[in-house]
Amino acid sequence: MADASSGTLSLRHRLAERGIDGVTLLIVPAALFVVLLFVYPFAYGFLLSFAPAKGGWLENYRRFFDDPYMYRTIWYTLRLAIPVTLLNIAISVPIAMQVRHLRRQKLLTTILVLPITLGTVLVAEGLLSYLGPQGWLNRALMLFGMIDRPIRLVHNYWGVFISLVITGFPFTFLLTLSMISGLDPALEQAAATLGARSRQRFAKIVLPLIVPGLAVTFCLAFVDAFSVFPSAVMLGAPAGETRVISLAASQAAFEQYDYSYASAIAMIMAVVQLCFVGLVLLARGLFYKGPLGGGKG
Amino acid sequence: MKMDNALDKLWKTLVWAFMVFFVLNVIAMIAVVAVNSFGTRWLGTWLPAGYTLRWYKSAWKEFQLSDVLLVTFQIAGAVVLLSALIGVPAAYAMARRNFPGKSLVMLLFLLPLLVPPITFGVPLATVLYKYGLAGTMSGVIIANLVPTVPFTVILMMPFVEQIDSRVEAAARVFGANTWQLFLHVLVPLLAPGILAASLLSMVRTVSMFELTFLTAGPSSQTLVVALYYSVFAAGVRAGQSIDAMAVIYMLSTLIWLVVALRFVNPTQIVGRAKKSRTA
Numbered sequence: 001m002a003d004a005s006s007g008t009l010s011l012r013h014r015l016a017e018r019g020i021d022g023v024t025l026l027i028v029p030a031a032l033f034v035v036l037l038f039v040y041p042f043a044y045g046f047l048l049s050f051a052p053a054k055g056g057w058l059e060n061y062r063r064f065f066d067d068p069y070m071y072r073t074i075w076y077t078l079r080l081a082i083p084v085t086l087l088n089i090a091i092s093v094p095i096a097m098q099v100r101h102l103r104r105q106k107l108l109t110t111i112l113v114l115p116i117t118l119g120t121v122l123v124a125e126g127l128l129s130y131l132g133p134q135g136w137l138n139r140a141l142m143l144f145g146m147i148d149r150p151i152r153l154v155h156n157y158w159g160v161f162i163s164l165v166i167t168g169f170p171f172t173f174l175l176t177l178s179m180i181s182g183l184d185p186a187l188e189q190a191a192a193t194l195g196a197r198s199r200q201r202f203a204k205i206v207l208p209l210i211v212p213g214l215a216v217t218f219c220l221a222f223v224d225a226f227s228v229f230p231s232a233v234m235l236g237a238p239a240g241e242t243r244v245i246s247l248a249a250s251q252a253a254f255e256q257y258d259y260s261y262a263s264a265i266a267m268i269m270a271v272v273q274l275c276f277v278g279l280v281l282l283a284r285g286l287f288y289k290g291p292l293g294g295g296k297g
Numbered sequence: 298m299k300m301d302n303a304l305d306k307l308w309k310t311l312v313w314a315f316m317v318f319f320v321l322n323v324i325a326m327i328a329v330v331a332v333n334s335f336g337t338r339w340l341g342t343w344l345p346a347g348y349t350l351r352w353y354k355s356a357w358k359e360f361q362l363s364d365v366l367l368v369t370f371q372i373a374g375a376v377v378l379l380s381a382l383i384g385v386p387a388a389y390a391m392a393r394r395n396f397p398g399k400s401l402v403m404l405l406f407l408l409p410l411l412v413p414p415i416t417f418g419v420p421l422a423t424v425l426y427k428y429g430l431a432g433t434m435s436g437v438i439i440a441n442l443v444p445t446v447p448f449t450v451i452l453m454m455p456f457v458e459q460i461d462s463r464v465e466a467a468a469r470v471f472g473a474n475t476w477q478l479f480l481h482v483l484v485p486l487l488a489p490g491i492l493a494a495s496l497l498s499m500v501r502t503v504s505m506f507e508l509t510f511l512t513a514g515p516s517s518q519t520l521v522v523a524l525y526y527s528v529f530a531a532g533v534r535a536g537q538s539i540d541a542m543a544v545i546y547m548l549s550t551l552i553w554l555v556v557a558l559r560f561v562n563p564t565q566i567v568g569r570a571k572k573s574r575t576a
Contacts, residue, residue: 108316
């Protein structure tokens, strides 16, 4: 009896020494929740995608890659997501470099967080009238004599492109800003004392320090842009040049009720995203070898 | 040297000009929705011919907004409450304990935030349909909890780390058990963090289109999904009443954001996931 109790006590003690006690168990509900509702559905969808209603186990994937209407969605989505993400990163860096010196940043960042908060459906609804042939943008451009007649910016590629800049740029900008503000100012001051001009300081000091963070930002922004959905339907040409892959997945699920096929498309989507993220992180590894959170002084 | 200075100035001006242009576009995009919702007739001019409130009345009736709003806030309320109940204790344990496999658990919490909702939404909806939960309010609540629970955990961790652990030790010395410690010491100290996490979960749920769209049925649609469907009924419904609904949606999202911004920095809203990833 005494032995048994001292046995459990020592087990408890040993567990506590490794950091497992009553408090650690508080993680269990949250972790279990994520496993049940994130990991399990993913695994279930993965298996389901190999169990089509008819045909062999690879039938869904064969169907997808045999049908140009389906496999082209990958290309249509990449054609939107890659240029948008590159553009968003390219404009975020110079602007963040300037804005970090701004004393009243909060007003600017609050305005920028609006499109993220309001979400793509509202941005698409607003842009639908704003970019339309009678919209304020076309009117302003005509007023300044930059165009003769309204240019077509909705129900095509550019409508979706602009909506992805409106929601994507604030996201990459705020991440870049927090990264650049986190750099130790002494590094740049030292370079300035030694006579480096601002462009040299950027190229030789700031850029190498933020490249690893930019790569992660690039991945996050790309994955976000690649899953574009409501704005591609509302602002684009969902039957043509902006038939994105998420639309194909949701149509398979809710118009054809073919969950097995829809899961296969979702898996293809995840694989494309994963491949891209892998490539970016691999490229980063080639250019940068060092601690991840570098530059914090 | 002079040339360089002039170039620097030009570059600075360009950068600021772009920023101003972008902000103007964002404001105009929001303003156009608001102006249209109050306008009588708006064809081929800068501003509508006159102003009226009748679109709000018709939108309220046509889109059954009182029902939709009730559903939206029931769902958001349940999501906020449950994600705080599940997420805050987990955040506390994650911040205070080191245990083997902790980085794996961290990855588990980061994944639902990094994977876009539409990618995991399709298999999640499939599972919810299998168990007959999709199309119901509880299905929508469960789907929305998938990103908000990890979000709460990750957002709350630094708030817990700020608390001096000697305060907890003192409470323990005076005989408080874990439950009392939570209720009388931690919850009051964590209140600003819990409030921020709840408000941001609220914003996230009200504006979450993808997951709600994939799991909602006709009686469990939130405002943003109803807005999406109404845009496709644009031939039948007046554009102005759709925009009136959009304005109501904006207000129901932005109220929480404005309050939340008193507790967190806007960069934190997007920055949290990344920071903890590189840390």
